[in-house]
Amino acid sequence: MWSRGARRPTLAGQLLLLQLAVIAVVLAIVAVISLRQSTASFADDRGSRMRSVAEYLANVAVVRSEVGDSGARRTLAPAIDRALRLSGATTVSIADPDGIVVASSDPGDVGRPAVLEESRVREGRGWSGDVTVDGERAVAAHAPILDDRGELVGLSIAEQDYPSTWARLTDAASDLALFLGVGAALGVAGSYLVSRIVRRRTRGLGPREIATLADHREALLHSIREGVVAVSGEGRVTLLNDGARSLLGLDEDAVGRPVDALGLDPDVVALLTGETETRDAVALVRGRVLVMNHRPASSRGEGIGSVTTMRDRTEVAAVQNQLSSNLSITDTLRAQTHEFANQLHTISGLVQLGEYDEVRSLVGTLSRRRAETDAAVAERVRDPAVAALLVAKSSVAAEAGVTLRLDETSSLPALEPVDSADLTTVLGNLVDNAVDACRGRGDATVTVHLDASDAQVTLTVSDDGPGVPTELRESVFSRGFSTKPDVPGGRGIGLALVRMICTERGGDVTLSSDGDGRDGATFRVQLPREAARDQEH
Known part of the structure; x- marks a missing residue:
């Protein structure tokens, strides 16, 4: 139980020594109490007997008649x-009335003053108590010797010395030593067993090593920028480092309080107290995008709570948002380039064949179709950025064999730049997701419906794809999730960005789908407009 190197006792060893010291103190207290009880018992028992002896001697006729005689020493010896x-x-x-011993069982006491101390025997009153004779403590009893006329003629004194401490202990309990020995043995055995358990639980570490580990842990937790939150099985915060306190906007007194009493968003509370493992969950807290990983903790197979780590990905999310927009534009340009290249190849072939009438007819058809598409979009969508996105996405959809249709009841006025930017991002991701779901399905259609009021913009994107099963309705909005197992690692970001933007603006995105391959999926988005948000604040 001794640590290596410095040879200091381990925690288990120190615990054993401490318990042995406690046992020793307890045994000492037991011994003192036993000694006091034995002393009190001796004083009561022997005091009563000494009082009887003194009274008996004081009533002996020869003592009463000869106590004042000059030969009292010899005549009173048999009675004594x-x-x-x-x-x-x-x-x-x-002793005579003045307290001078005239006869005694100890010849050396004759002629010496008797030790009376607090006794009032010379006043004619009997007395018993403790006295100190030649430095030794004794139980004494005094009785007055009265003649036939009732006058005090002498003092009767009986004394018995207190036995030794050991004698009193053994007299109090003959098997006290056995009890003490058995108690000490059991205490040592129990202490050794406890020390072994502690040693096993602490892995043989001493107090210094444990304190060093605790200090290092505190320094590590509070030095990293990532947030770390530990929650007990009862739902109370047991650990909260500086990073988590800053990201969640919590005070220093959050440790020890229930998670649901910290004023956090219900989704964040559910994540921190969940019983299942969660990876890369996206949460919006105080305008910042947090990626959170949650894992239950257990000890010896028993749940003891959970640990959640969180990282600030606000800037990364913004970059991903921009990158997603750039990739969408790139795909759109590539699709349009491919479409224009096919049309040019067709025109070139007709020219080479001399089919100039067919060339004029094809060019007219293409121009008229493009003009009808642009006019249909421009008539219902007054915002240039959103209208341009719909026109461009129609080419991407056509390349995938999907028809992108704008609902005839759609109506969208020109928006503020901030509203327009967020709406194009959301619309682009939802259309891309719908087209991808319908890819390879014959006569598939993606329908977009736009509507706006003074307070918000409502967007609905429906497709003819296979739909989303009920158990995956929430998972599709998680970062990195995809219903296709063979998609590259870069997929699974679009819908997470859609929810992030909606949540940040105070809006909402919902998904309805039967997941049976007939009705497809419908995403409905509500985005508050910037002017309405400013009025609220």
Whole structure:
């Protein structure tokens, strides 16, 4: 139980020593109490007997008649010896009214003053108590010797010395030593067992090592920028580092409080207290995008709570948003280039064949179709950016064999730049997701419906794809999730960005789908307009 190197006792060793010290103190207290009880019992028992002896001796006729005689030492000796044998006293003496011993079982006491201390025997009153004779403590009893006229003629004194401490202990309980020995043995065995358990639980570390590990852990947790939150099985915060406190906007007194009493968003509370493992969950907290990973913790197979780590990905999300827009534009340009190249190849072939009438007819058809598409979009969508996106996405959809249709009841006025930018991002991601779901399905259609009021913009994107199963309705909005197992790692970001933008603006995105391959999926988005948000604030 001793640590290596410095040879200091381990925590288990120190615990064993401490418990042994406690046992020793307990045994000492037991011994003291036993000694006091034995002393009190001896004083009561022997005090009563000494009082009886003193009274007996004071009432002996020869003592009463000869106490004042000059030969009292010799004449009273038989009565004193008889009282000594009967009582077991240490000393039995007779003194004159002035307290001078005239006869005693100890010849050396004759002629010396008797030790009376607080006794009032010379006033004619009997007394018993403790006295100190030649430095030794004794139980004493005094009785007045009265003649036939009731006058005080002497003092009867009986004394018995207190036995030794060991004698009193053994007298109090003959098997006290056995009890103490058994108690000490059991205490040592129990202490050793506890120390072994502690040693196993602490892996043989001493207090210094444990304190060092705790200090290092605190320094590590509070030095990293990522947030770390530990929650007990009862739902209370047990650990919260500086990063988590800053990201979640919590005070220093959050540790020890229930998670649901911290004023956090219900989705964040559910994530922090969840019983299942969660990876890369996106949450919007105080205008910042947090990527959170949650994992339950257990000890010896028993759940003890959970640990959640979080990273600030606000800037990364903004870059991903911009990158997604750029990729969408790139795909759109590539699709239009491919479409124009096919049309040019057709025109070139007709020219080479001399089919000039067919060339004029084809060019007219293409121009008229493009003009009708542009006019249909421009008539219902007054915002240039959104209208341009719809026109461009129609080419991407056509390349995938999907028809992109704008609902005839759609109506969208020109928007503020901020509203227009967010709407184009959301619309582009939803259309791309719908086209991708319909890819390879014959006569598939993606329908877009736009509507706007003074307070918000409502967007609905429906497709004829296979739909989304009920158990995946929430998972599709998670970062990195995709219903296609063979998609590259870069997929699964679009819908997460859509929810992030909607949440950040105070809006909402919902998904309805039977997931049976007939009705496809419908995403409905509500985005508050910037002017309405400013009025609220």
